[in-house]
Amino acid sequence: MTQEIRVRFAPSPTGKLHIGNARTAILNWLFARHSGGRLILRIEDTDLERSSKESEEGIYRDLIWLGIDWDEGPDIGGEFGPYRQMERTDIYGKYIDSLLGKGHAYHCFCTLEELDEMREKAQAAGKTDVWYDGRHRNLTAGEKEAFIAQGRKPVVRLKYPDEDISFHDIVKGDLTFPAGSTGDFVIARSDGTPTYNFVVVIDDGLMKISHVIRGDDHLSNTPKQIAVYRALGWQAPQFAHIPMILGDDRTRLSKRHGATSVQGYCEAGFLPAALINFMSLLSWSSPSGDEILSLERLVEEFDFSRVSKSPAVFDNEKLAWMNGMYIRALPLSRLTDLCLPYLEKAGYPLPQRDKLEQIVSLVQDNLERLKDCVEKLEFVFADRVAPATPDAVRMIEKESTPKVFWSFLRQADKVEHLDFAQFRKIMKTVSNETGVMGKDLWMPVRVALTGDIHGPDLPKVVDIFGKERCKKRIESALHLEK
């Protein structure tokens, strides 16, 4: 019997989509697409305080940007909706009542103060795991009424079984959580709203999720959820707990580690394909050993048997390298499209399209992030440039530099257009005329034209600038010299 493969990504709309969550989404997506299953997007918005519509929309936007699509979700509906938890409250209520009726759950009237006291007492006694003593497990009708009369509002607790709970995790293997390490936990708050460990089971169960793929920070929640499945009489899905992504300091990646939102990476000019490629290589590897992998290959090759059990540090340097590889592989027109918004935002006066593409081509093999094009191309759009570094100043101040410049200007005047080929010819003539060659010849010209001793191929730059602009910059450099 082959069960339909259904996986889900279930973020809370409480902020920007985090890179760690995105990784979970990616693995779910890869698994779904690889196995011909379906990906369900579910919005876990039961935290009224922190949830927002903007966050929800941001999640859609970021997933779409990454290239992750889903088959069922709040925005597109589906057979097992609704897909927003706040729209499912009556469903949860029904199952709470059912569990209560069957005696798998019970009302607990303890106050927060009583709970604190209980916790302290347990701790003092050296009992640091289960502290709730189950005192309201078997209340009589009379006792209940007395509490209600006091105005106390009960929570609902699940009767956690007094037995080991074992399950097989697809990535971690066989796991056992010993009896006594978990107590009766709350499945519905005193205001009647259900808690996470309960709704996640109801939703996954009702939505017929076959594989729960999530971060291994959920590992210790799993026995609680299995207890709910059992109380309900439902079969639990398969679990695949993927290792966390860590920051440089080897703690779980979070806001503390800088820009960790998908949006942040988007804005910095990382390409979605590079990001997906890089993140799928965190705790997974291709059997081929290759690292630059297209989306198609990723989908084709992804398999949990090659997912490692240990956490991975997010290496921004390697991501940058990989992004550079993707940028270099882009057709020039596409790269130009992608750089355009950054250049516009910088306020640069942009030329015609073909010219712009030529300009972008100057830095194609030099970019790690799209946003870097702003800085690297500044000299092209600036009115004038000045030597940017001490080394650059030194080249301009070389004794031989003025005669190189003067010679260059004379030669430039002899030609109609200063293009790639003409420039090379002129430089040769300048060299012959002045006796200056090599770095002493090229560097001053480079600095005069671009302001720096490093940069794109000079003939290409000259080709873009044209004769008048080159002359102007050389002349300006001469003034600056004396």
Next chain:
RNA sequence: GGCCCCUUCGUCUAGUGGUUAGGACUCAGGACUUUCAUUCCUGCAACAGGGGUUCGAGCCCCCUAGGGGUCACCA
């Protein structure tokens, strides 16, 4: 602290009892080039420690250490 998970170069990883422990990023050096970058080549660099099992352990078992996670009327 209890419980759970994890442990191969600085980082990401390959490896499933016999390998000079391989690749990638970073770094260093070299080639190409008028510079930088790209590209190519070379190099540095790892099996956490200790016990077993075995003719033989990175791979199997145990212990220790270290790291991470989780213990809410958050998700």
